[in-house]
Amino acid sequence: MSLHHRPFRLAAPLALLALAGCAPGDSEARVDPPPAPPAAVAGLCASLHEELPESVAGLARTATEPVSDLTAAWGGSAIVLRCGIPKPPAMADPKQEGVEVNGVGWLLEKMSDGGFRFTTGARLAYTEVRVDKEHATDAGMLVGLSAAVAKTVPVGISSY
Numbered sequence: 657m658s659l660h661h662r663p664f665r666l667a668a669p670l671a672l673l674a675l676a677g678c679a680p681g682d683s684e685a686r687v688d689p690p691p692a693p694p695a696a697v698a699g700l701c702a703s704l705h706e707e708l709p710e711s712v713a714g715l716a717r718t719a720t721e722p723v724s725d726l727t728a729a730w731g732g733s734a735i736v737l738r739c740g741i742p743k744p745p746a747m748a749d750p751k752q753e754g755v756e757v758n759g760v761g762w763l764l765e766k767m768s769d770g771g772f773r774f775t776t777g778a779r780l781a782y783t784e785v786r787v788d789k790e791h792a793t794d795a796g797m798l799v800g801l802s803a804a805v806a807k808t809v810p811v812g813i814s815s816y
Contacts (some may be wrong), residue, residue, distance in 0.1 A: 664691040669676065682730075683718065683719065683732075684718060684719045684720070684721050685718045685719070685720050685729035685732050685733040685736065686719070686720075686721050686733070687720040687721070687728075687729055687733070687736050688727075688738075689722070689724040689726040689729040689738065689740075690726055690738050690739075690740050690741040690742070691725050691742070693726070693740035693741075693781070693816055694740075694815075694816055696780075696781060697740045697780070697781045697814065697816050698725070698726070698740055700739070700740075700780055700781040700808060700809050700810075701726050701739035701781055701783075702725040702727055703741045703809075704739050704781070704783065704798060704804055704805060704809055705725040705726075705728060705739070705810040706808075707803075707804040707807055707808050708728050708737070708801070708804050709800040709801070709803075709804065711730065711800075712730040712731075712735050712797045712800055712801065713730070713731075713735065713791055713796060715730040715731030715734055715735060715791070716730065716731065717729070717730050718730060718731065718732055718733075725739075726738060726739050726740050727739075731791065732741065732742075733770065733788070734787070734788050734791045735785065735786070735787050735797060736785070736786045737784070737785050737801070738783070738784045738785060738786075739781055739782075739784075739809075740781055740782070740816070741775070741781045741782045741783070741784050741785075742782070742816060743816065744763065744775050744782065744784070746765055746775075747763055747775065747777060747782075747791060752764070754764065754777065755774075755795075755798070757798040757799060757802040758793075758798075758799060758803055758806055759802070759803040759806050760776060760798075760802040760805045760806050761776065761777045761778050762774040762775065762776055762777070762778070762785075762798060762802075763775040763776075763777055767786070767811040769788075769789060770789030770792065771785065771786060771787050771788045771789045771791075771792050772786070772787045772792045773785070773786050773787075774787070774798060776805055776809070778811055778812070778813065779805065779809045779810070779814065780809055780810050780811075780812040780813075780814050781809050781814055781816075782814055783805060783809065784814070785797075785798070785801060787797060
């Protein structure tokens with residue numbers, strides 16, 4: 657069953673996460689934008705980019721290289737956002753865990769390096785947030801990001 661059709665629930669590993677300390681970030685992060693999404697998706701991502709918070713989990717927003725409305729970062733590359741990604745294959749796996757924060761559903765994937773990848777579901781543009789191992793203990797980071805997504809990316813199923 658696709659995550660688009662089942663309710664998100666707080667994943668047990670995420671529920672146990674505690675607030676992490678803040679580390680100083682780099683002045684710039686190298687973030688490859690996703691392949692060029694359709695114009696409508698790119699427009700939603702541009703709107704999201706305008707609403708993203710200046711800090712996430714106590715980490716300041718970092719300039720990204722190359723500059724793109726499809727990307728953002730905080731604390732160097734500790735937290736990296738990419739908007740307009742194609743539908744992740746894991747989105748179709750009914751065994752994948754998910755969490756809902758402020759009305760925004762997120763697919764939760766633990767990465768092999770100990771970090772996490774969160775991807776929005778049931779929105780007209782897929783947004784991915786990668787969090788490194790050091791900062792993966794702060795579940796609160798999704799609060800501000802979810803507020804920005806909810807404000808700018810309408811509920812629906814992305815055709816991309």
